[in-house]
Amino acid sequence: MSESERVRQEYTQSPIILTTARILAPFVLTYGLFITFHGADSPGGGFQGGVIIATTVYLLAFTFGVEPTSTWVGHRSMAILAAGGVIIFTGIGFATMALGGNFLEYAEFVAILDLPENEVVKWGMEAVEIGGIAAIIAGVVMALVFLTAGGYGPERGEEP
Amino acid sequence: MIDSFAELAPAILVGLPILAAAFPLLLGRLWTRIGWWISLVTTLAMTGIAAVLAYSVHVNDAVHHHLGGFAPPIGIELVADALSVWFAFLIAATATVVLAYTYQGGPRGRAFSSVYLLLIGGLMGIALTGDLFNLFVFLEITGIAAYSLIAARQHRDAAYAALKYLIIGTVGATLYLIGVAYLFMATGSLNMVDVSASLAGGGSADIGVPLYDEMLVRAAFAFIFAGLATKVALFPVHSWQPDAYSEAPDAVTVILSALVSTVAAYALIRVTFTVFTPAFFEVTPAATTAIVTLGVVSALVGSILAVLQSRIKRMIAYSSVAQFGLVVAAIGVATGPIPAEFALAGAIIHLIGHAIMKGGIFAAAGAIAASTGARTVQEYAALARRRPGLAACVAVLGFALVGVPPSIGFIGKWYIALGAVESEMWLVAVVVFISTLLTLGYVARLLERMYFILPEDAPSAVVTDGGDGVSIGMLLVVVLAVALTVVLGFLGGPLFELVDPYIQEVLHG
Numbered sequence: 001m002s003e004s005e006r007v008r009q010e011y012t013q014s015p016i017i018l019t020t021a022r023i024l025a026p027f028v029l030t031y032g033l034f035i036t037f038h039g040a041d042s043p044g045g046g047f048q049g050g051v052i053i054a055t056t057v058y059l060l061a062f063t064f065g066v067e068p069t070s071t072w073v074g075h076r077s078m079a080i081l082a083a084g085g086v087i088i089f090t091g092i093g094f095a096t097m098a099l100g101g102n103f104l105e106y107a108e109f110v111a112i113l114d115l116p117e118n119e120v121v122k123w124g125m126e127a128v129e130i131g132g133i134a135a136i137i138a139g140v141v142m143a144l145v146f147l148t149a150g151g152y153g154p155e156r157g158e159e160p
Numbered sequence: 161m162i163d164s165f166a167e168l169a170p171a172i173l174v175g176l177p178i179l180a181a182a183f184p185l186l187l188g189r190l191w192t193r194i195g196w197w198i199s200l201v202t203t204l205a206m207t208g209i210a211a212v213l214a215y216s217v218h219v220n221d222a223v224h225h226h227l228g229g230f231a232p233p234i235g236i237e238l239v240a241d242a243l244s245v246w247f248a249f250l251i252a253a254t255a256t257v258v259l260a261y262t263y264q265g266g267p268r269g270r271a272f273s274s275v276y277l278l279l280i281g282g283l284m285g286i287a288l289t290g291d292l293f294n295l296f297v298f299l300e301i302t303g304i305a306a307y308s309l310i311a312a313r314q315h316r317d318a319a320y321a322a323l324k325y326l327i328i329g330t331v332g333a334t335l336y337l338i339g340v341a342y343l344f345m346a347t348g349s350l351n352m353v354d355v356s357a358s359l360a361g362g363g364s365a366d367i368g369v370p371l372y373d374e375m376l377v378r379a380a381f382a383f384i385f386a387g388l389a390t391k392v393a394l395f396p397v398h399s400w401q402p403d404a405y406s407e408a409p410d411a412v413t414v415i416l417s418a419l420v421s422t423v424a425a426y427a428l429i430r431v432t433f434t435v436f437t438p439a440f441f442e443v444t445p446a447a448t449t450a451i452v453t454l455g456v457v458s459a460l461v462g463s464i465l466a467v468l469q470s471r472i473k474r475m476i477a478y479s480s481v482a483q484f485g486l487v488v489a490a491i492g493v494a495t496g497p498i499p500a501e502f503a504l505a506g507a508i509i510h511l512i513g514h515a516i517m518k519g520g521i522f523a524a525a526g527a528i529a530a531s532t533g534a535r536t537v538q539e540y541a542a543l544a545r546r547r548p549g550l551a552a553c554v555a556v557l558g559f560a561l562v563g564v565p566p567s568i569g570f571i572g573k574w575y576i577a578l579g580a581v582e583s584e585m586w587l588v589a590v591v592v593f594i595s596t597l598l599t600l601g602y603v604a605r606l607l608e609r610m611y612f613i614l615p616e617d618a619p620s621a622v623v624t625d626g627g628d629g630v631s632i633g634m635l636l637v638v639v640l641a642v643a644l645t646v647v648l649g650f651l652g653g654p655l656f657e658l659v660d661p662y663i664q665e666v667l668h669g
Contacts, residue, residue, distance in 0.1 A: 076189075097171065
């Protein structure tokens, strides 16, 4: 039995789940983005939004099986999301210090952005929320589920 | 120039390792070794920055960095004062030195480098934050990084130890958080200095009367102490620690034993003296009794359990339970009715000394295991013939741990005992003495095995492992620890001078 056949047997495609996922997935993703893009000046935020975005991928994993979904998303893109988010977050923090302020003092961006100060602060915060936190959370939560579902692999009990 | 840089230094010290942690993950595919080099450059830079910051704070004044430009008590601030800079420097320097061990000794790989840097970032955050909730966040970062570093050995016992640490550590952090929540209920603030002022009746709460005798505040201290005691690994909430130390990869044990519990004990000092202040303990003497009792019990039980162990790493791990018991007992003594400067100085110096000595012993144990395969007291037989240099290092560090002068171990214990006598807590002085005898008990057992067992008596199973896995980096770590232990032993006075500004500030206002 080939690998793909085994996978197909493990995850029998159910028309009910498939239909539900097909209808729900776009809405869940939109809702996740909606929450992510709020946060600086309205209720919402990158943390919650990132989790909801990641649940879209869960939904796909329920429908099509963990392994195909994991391959489709790719380990590399999850690592890039998580690590890139960290770089954006701390990068913005250090950028404000380079401009002469404190860590994450968004108001310093008035020096390079042609916007009033409250707008600058808002966009700085949005950049951290969307580019930093949401990306980190989405990447890590996806990776966590795939790692947990993937199991510990072959027994690595003995000292290498 | 130095001043304006020092203003930014706390944020750089915390942010830099976290930023650097992202790169091994991204670049590790190109070149597997790059994680190590990124870690080295980062930790070297941090050591330099911490040194400049320490100098600036020593010469000028404490540095406050308001994150995001929001002023406390609303904003979060990072504070580098006469106490935190020394721990910041200890963290950065130790992180650099341990890298020398991992170059050949492992663990390696991009995930390890990333998590290692996250651990350093978390520890740095604990050392430098001036905000109670922020401290919780960094405790969690440190904890999660530590759990996964232990599991890096990929052995089922290591996985079990990591899970045990995760469960107990999370409970500890949660207890701490409950305490912080109670303090927030009482004062409406999370900034350490502001909470302290509010508890005294002023601050942003400005109630007008001290809140020290409120049940809420007392419960807050109890929860915070219980939470941090778990992280410090005091008896009876130490049970995660021997497993974690003995099952982790050797290099990880070095960094865990040198920094993780140490920084948790630092947090305990910070909360006890900066937030609650001796005035709280004047109103609540039971808190002093509780701290001293738990510290004393931990010192005795930890030593006895250490004597009973047959595996080296477990033995040294239980010895840490005992040493941290002494440190906590000294913290308790310093909160007593008679202000005991020496006790607090002893707690701080013994913390730093313990970090150096334990890091050194674990590094030596790792190097010995790598070169001879010996991991039990039994297998250390006649080690002095096979590995005279390493055996001598273990002997020196062992004597330092007992408290034989000249060594940093002696200075720490001396100040603790002096403080106990000064504040007339005779029990603590007696316990320092008894625990020294018990320490001698397990160190002497090791020395007897290494030096006085003839090779023909030695179990042959040990010798079969002919492969010499010991690297120059490992030996460097051990030798550096031995040198520091002995040299600092001559510098008891200057060490006291370094921490004295903080002690004067918290004990005499």
